[in-house]
Amino acid sequence: MSDEQSSAEITLRLFVVARWVMLVLIAFGWTLQTISPGMFTWVVSWFPPPPEPTGTAAVVSLLVLGNLWVRLRVLGRGRATTTIAGVHLLVDSVALTALLALSGGVTNSFTTMYFVPMTLATQLSPRWTWAVAAASLLGFAALFVLAPAPAGPPGHEHHFLGHIRGMWVAFGMSAAFMTYFVHRIALSLSRQRAELTRLRLAAEQDRQLAALGTLAAGAAHELGSPLGTVAMLVGDLGVMSEAERADAIATIRQELRRCKTIVQQMSSPELRVPSLGRASEAWPLARLADELHDSGGELRLQIDVDASARGVSTSQPIEVLGQIVRAVVANAVDACRARAGSTGVRLRVAVEGDQAHITVIDDGAGMAPQAAAAAFDPFFSTKPEGQGMGLGLYLARAHLRALGGTIELASQLGHGTTVEVRFPLTEALRAAAGASV
Known part of the structure; x- marks a missing residue:
C-alpha cells in the first residue's frame, strides 16, 4: 500500500469514527427527549435550540448510510483513496451546515465542529486541506442566510449580530492558522516517516551484507585447515612409501570432501545466517x-x-x-x-x-x-x-x-x-x- 493510500485509509477510518460519535450523541438526545422530556428540556437549556426533527432525521439517515457505505464498500475492500476521503470530508461539512441550520444557525455553539473535517483533511494533501477549510468557512457563512437572523437582547440586537459576525471572522482566521500549521506538522511527520523507512531499509541491507561478509570469512577460515593439510600431504607424496601414499591419498579425499561441504554451505547462506529470516x-x-x-x-x-x-x-x-x-x-x-x-x-x-x-x-x-x-x-x-x-x-x-x-x-x-x-x-x-x- 502506498503512503497516499495509507493516509487516505487512516483519514477515512478516523472520519467514520468521528461521524459515529456525532450520530450517537444525536441519538442519545432523541432517546432522552422520549424517555424524560423534563430532563431533556433542562439539558438543552444549556445548548442551542432543539433541532427541527424532520430535516435533522433526513440528514442523520444520509450520514448513517454514508458511514455504512464507507465501512463496507471502501474500507472493507481496501479501496480507500485520497479523492474518496476528501469528497466525504466535503460532504460532512455540508451535512454539518445543514444540521446547524436546523438547530439555531450561527447561534449554535457547536459551529466549532467544523474543525473536525478540517483537521482530518490535513492528513490528505494541501489541495484537500484548503478545500475542506474553505467549504467549512463558507458553510459557517451560509448559516447567516439559511437560519433566521439571531435576536439579541432588546436594544442590543446590532451589537449581538456584530458579535456573531466577529465569531465567523475569528473562525476563519483560526481555520487558516490551524490548517496551515497542522498541515505543516503533518508534512514534517510524513517526511520523518519516509526517512525512517529509508534508514531502516538501508540498515537491513547493511546488516545482510555484514552477515554475508561474516559468512564468507567463516568459510575462508574453515577452508584453511583442510587445504593446509592437503598442501602438506601433496608436498610429501614423493618421499612416501606405497602404504603411506595410499593413506595420504585417502586423507586428501576426505579433506576435499570437507572442503566441498563447506562450499555447499556457503552457497546456501540462508541456512547459515538466521538474520536473513529463514x-x-x-x-x-x-x-x-x-x-x-x-x-x-x-x-x-x-x-x-x-x-x-x-x-x-x-x-x-x-x-x-x-x-x-x-x-x-x-x-x-x-x-x-x-x-x-x-x-x-x-x-x-x-x-x-x-x-x-x-x-x-x-x-x-x-x-x-x-x-x-x-x-x-x-x-x-x-x-x-x-x-x-x-x-x-x-x-x-x-x-x-x-x-x-x-x-x-x-x-x-x-x-x-x-x-x-x-x-x-x-x-x-x-x-x-x-x-x-
Whole structure:
C-alpha cells in the first residue's frame, strides 16, 4: 500500500469514527427527549435550540448510510483513496451546515465542529486541506442566510449580530492558522516517516551484507585447515612409501570432501545466517557430537552429553553451531598440542532452562591475561605466523550474537583454557513472532 493510500485509509477510518460519535450523541438526545422530556428540556437549556426533527432525521439517515457505505464498500475492500476521503470530508461539512441550520444557525455553539473535517483533511494533501477549510468557512457563512437572523437582547440586537459576525471572522482566521500549521506538522511527520523507512531499509541491507561478509570469512577460515593439510600431504607424496601414499591419498579425499561441504554451505547462506529470516527445522542437541568427528586427531576428545540435554531439540541452524563448536575445539586441540603432557580436550553439552550450554575445556598452553582479553578481536592469534587467521573466535561471537547467544573465555597461561557457549534453544526471530501472536 502506498503512503497516499495509507493516509487516505487512516483519514477515512478516523472520519467514520468521528461521524459515529456525532450520530450517537444525536441519538442519545432523541432517546432522552422520549424517555424524560423534563430532563431533556433542562439539558438543552444549556445548548442551542432543539433541532427541527424532520430535516435533522433526513440528514442523520444520509450520514448513517454514508458511514455504512464507507465501512463496507471502501474500507472493507481496501479501496480507500485520497479523492474518496476528501469528497466525504466535503460532504460532512455540508451535512454539518445543514444540521446547524436546523438547530439555531450561527447561534449554535457547536459551529466549532467544523474543525473536525478540517483537521482530518490535513492528513490528505494541501489541495484537500484548503478545500475542506474553505467549504467549512463558507458553510459557517451560509448559516447567516439559511437560519433566521439571531435576536439579541432588546436594544442590543446590532451589537449581538456584530458579535456573531466577529465569531465567523475569528473562525476563519483560526481555520487558516490551524490548517496551515497542522498541515505543516503533518508534512514534517510524513517526511520523518519516509526517512525512517529509508534508514531502516538501508540498515537491513547493511546488516545482510555484514552477515554475508561474516559468512564468507567463516568459510575462508574453515577452508584453511583442510587445504593446509592437503598442501602438506601433496608436498610429501614423493618421499612416501606405497602404504603411506595410499593413506595420504585417502586423507586428501576426505579433506576435499570437507572442503566441498563447506562450499555447499556457503552457497546456501540462508541456512547459515538466521538474520536473513529463514527458520531451521528442529534437531536433537546431542547431534552436535557428530559435528566433531575426528576433530581431536591424535589427541583425546572427550564428549559428555549431560542428561539435561538428552532428548532436547533446538531450532537454531546446525551449520552455524557446528562451525562455532568446531572452531572452539580446533583452538583447544592446537593449544593442547603446544603443551607437552596434555591429556586432551573435554566438551560438555547441557541445557539450563531454555538455554543450551556448551563447555570446552583444555589443559593446553593457555593464554596470558592480555591475550585472553584480545582473543575475540579479528585477526588476533597466538599461533605461529601462517598457522592461523585469527578469525575463529571472532566469527563464533558474531554468529552467536545473531543467534541471541554468548561466548565467554577464561584462560591461565600454562594451565589451559575454558570456553563457555550459550544460546537459546529457539531462534530469536521465531520466539519474537510467537510472543507477538
